[in-house]
Ligand SMILES: [Zn+2]
């Protein structure tokens with residue numbers, strides 16, 4: 001009896017093989033085995049759940065993140081029902097990764113926390129513990145790099161690398177060489193970056209040749225970025241050629257996206273008008289598609305913005321400004337959707353600078369105020385300080401801007417004064433897509449909620465409500481009364497001496513509650 005049970009709990013050989021194949025990126029073979037064994041239909045609940053988990057890894061590997069999430073959630077529920085802690089951890093890993101790549105950082109963060117806690121309670125063989133620990137460290141590294149903390153990412157990635165080396169997991173070793181290469185690139189240590197990425201490529205060729213194409217695509221993409229940063233365009237083009245071949249062979253959304261993004265970056269870095277037009281087309285294409293990787297998407301939209309600015313500078317055609325505005329609106333829309341606070345603030349700064357180009361100084365000031373208030377609200381203090389310096393700078397240069405308007409100065413002069421190139425440089429370097437601080441932002445905005453017109457946050461407690469219906473949080477009302485002291489919606493002065501509004505709100509709130517009670 002007991003023998004039977006223990007045999008039942010063993011993972012069937014086929015699934016062990018499928019797992020190995022998935023780790024090596026041999027997805028087609030793996031999914032065939034999984035489908036075959038599922039068709040037979042005699043799997044135990046535990047094995048069936050393992051099969052679901054593997055399918056989730058597979059979907060994650062081929063870039064179908066939403067489908068991967070659905071299966072991982074299902075597998076997690078089932079592993080809880082089965083009191084199977086190992087499978088719980090195994091199902092949370094692809095869940096967290098898919099959520100993160102789609103930009104759902106809050107959910108991803110919570111899943112990672114749960115996963116860490118569960119991991120501590122595991123009682124598996126040391127090798128199995130190391131295998132899972134390495135995968136967890138890899139994810140934590142990815143999370144840190146999305147947050148813009150490349151040093152922290154480096155530590156996690158080094159841990160994952162040494163664990164992978166201990167258990168001889170070749171596929172993971174290669175991924176970690178790639179990730180460490182990217183970390184060092186962001187940190188500006190290009191020689192070391194190249195060393196790691198090249199080591200990854202050598203190892204990949206030694207073990208996988210044409211298998212594991214997604215990993216190869218990431219490696220080539222890292223190498224291309226490093227070469228562009230080193231101004232070695234020839235080498236960048238060589239790697240791009242290999243990536244093009246790979247994309248030609250494979251039918252894989254992620255590889256196609258990575259290829260187009262790299263191609264556009266290489267084209268952009270070759271200073272010929274024709275290339276830059278082609279790069280612009282490619283970036284625009286990526287920006288307009290459904291987002292399957294937030295990092296690639298943000299890179300594309302900032303590059304597009306950069307190219308349009310360069311065009312504006314060279315051609316002096318004012319209409320290009322009208323082409324730039326919707327690009328920033330799109331950036332803002334996605335930043336808000338993904339709760340990327342840092343990106344929201346940057347989008348407002350860009351809006352301010354674009355307003356300057358058409359001499360709308362008042363609007364520029366307001367956008368800067370918004371950027372600063374939002375930065376403060378989210379605790380992005382360094383950024384808030386920078387914006388306040390920008391504001392001071394703008395005040396000092398007001399006369400200069402007026403002069404430029406009078407003489408209808410060329411765009412290049414306006415761009416220089418607005419310091420837009422510097423700003424874009426800064427955004428490229430930051431890379432902090434995510435901010436995990438303000439959790440209250442998750443709260444869905446209901447009809448009852450009052451939203452501050454300036455920082456667009458929920459208005460709690462003391463606030464200022466203008467007669468026109470516009471709401472301001474206390475911070476923003478104070479900031480505005482110190483600045484222009486008018487309501488942005490109706491231009492009436494913000495009367496700061498009558499604190500009667502908050503009480504009114506309270507009364508209304510109570511009335512609503514009473515109504516609800518009566519209904520019961
Ligand atoms: Zn506010």
Ligand SMILES: [Zn+2]
Pocket residue numbers: 466467468469470487488489490491492
């Ligand atoms: Zn008003």
